[in-house]
Amino acid sequence: LAYDGCVWAGVEIKTLADQRQTGFRFCSPDYGGTSLTSTRNMVPVITFSRLYEVKSLLRYRIASSGPATSEPTSEETGQPTQPTRQPSSERTPGPTSEPKKRCYERKLCQILVKLSLCDSSAYTAELKEQVCPGSCR
Structure with missing residues (x-):
């Protein structure tokens, strides 16, 4: 049994630099917990279904690509803020x-x-x- 793409339902996540290209397609719940890293700060997510009811769960994390910052001076914001977290080389944990x-x-x-x-x-x-x-x- 062979087919091209997701027949019944799926999620496409466009994380490539050229977002006109086809992104990663997930057609099965077997791919739950898969981690992707985008080359851009905006990531199109396309879901589709030929069925009546399909649920998709997307978990995401926003990370800065710059160095961690310390408390800003009063000239910057006037109020202390939390340090910016660095991107981690650890994989994002899957659903528990x-x-x-x-x-x-x-x-x-x-x-x-x-x-x-x-x-x-x-x-x-x-x-x-x-x-x-x-x-x-």
Whole structure:
């Protein structure tokens, strides 16, 4: 089973220097927790769905590319501020909890089962289980 791009739903994040180019596309919850670093301060995020209900969660962090600053003088702002944090070489931590819904509870699997995915001989049992775990037993 081969296809070009995300068939049912996805998120595209344009972190490249030329934002006219296709960015990183994520078509599956398997990519949750993936960290990207942008070359620009504005990052287009495009979500799409051919299903009725899809939720996307985007976590982001803003980091300065300049050196950390100390408390500004009264001439700068008149009030002390927090130092600017440096970009870290550490990876951004992924989500700490499991998603509330699994694949087989989502609309995609409900639709595929109604379209006779489980009865189709065009797909192997392994593929059916991978696409919608527990739905075709």
